[in-house]
Amino acid sequence: MTQSEFEQFNARFNAQSKQAYEKLLNVLAQVMRASSPLPTTDVGNRERLSVAQGLSNKFIEHAVTILYLSRGTNLVLPSFRFSFVDLVSMNVLTRASFEAFLTFHHVFYSPLTKDEADYRYWMYKAAGALERHDFPTVIGKFEQTRLEDEEELTQLREKLKPNAIFQSLTEAQRTRFFAGKELNLWRWDPDSKKVLSWSGIAIHAKLSEVLASHTYRLLAGRAHSSFLSVLQSVETRKSGSQEEDIIVTTSIINIVMANMVREYCELFPKAQEALSKDREGSGIVNWWILMGRTLDEFNK
Secondary structure, three states, X not given: OOHHXXXXXXXXXXXXXXXXXXXXXXXXXXXXXXXXXXXXXXXHHHHHHHHHHHHHHHHHHHHHHHHHHHOOEEEEOOOOEEEEOXXXXXXXXXXXXXXXXXXXXXXXXXXXXXXXXXXXXXHHHHHHHHHOOOOOOOOHHHHHHXXXXXXXXXXXXXXXXXXXXXXXXXXXXXXXXXXXXXXXXXHEEOOOOEEOOHHHHHHHOOOOHHHHHHHHHHHHHHHOOOHHHHHHHHHHXXXXXXXXXXXXXXXXXXXXXXXXXXXXXXXXHHHHXXXXXXXXXXXXXXXXXXXXXXXXXXXX
């Protein structure tokens, strides 16, 4: 690609980014609505699909809030008036959205065998119960929740015992997991014998290296207030380049959201039917998926 061709592409990319955001958001909302109510099926699978929908709701709520923040924050106090675009919060929510998609991909979309699907979901569910296991119970209902969690964990442990992937863990790993440590073992990969990183899952989802590693690392830095993230915030305010940063953020979400739509539709046939009827929506989804897979070419 020549410099002239790249500049033309970049101008088109920037112009399409903000327009496409609302269209993709609308497509995701449409396919999610088409998949409700859940089909009558066995209790276990119905629960799993319900949690997948809940994760999708988390994603779309983040995405809607990012769009809302991109339009500016205004607040008048007795001694001061705030008027700004909260790019830092947009980036934090972008990272949360990214991880919501990667969780959806790993737990619900990518398993190839029943053992994989069961292991990832049951361990993901168990990790959720274990996260609040040691939380102080100052209210009576929390104690009841803890008892319910312990019963749930007992059932999940029994389900996991014959699972081939669970058996690939060492006894020490299993003990530490159910002690509330190593809770990320739901991302365990038996082939490499290690816990997959978020970047590793992103590569598996066929996202480009620039998104899976470099972009994700920068987003994580924004969330954790790294020195670089603070420096970038200062420079953005000095240079007045907020519009460029908004375009970058919306472009990242566009790519992730397009992939979320595709994987959601694979999981829910009624959602796929709705997407198939929307030619424009399907085209936008496909364009941004392709963009997310080919970004590395523009860094050569």
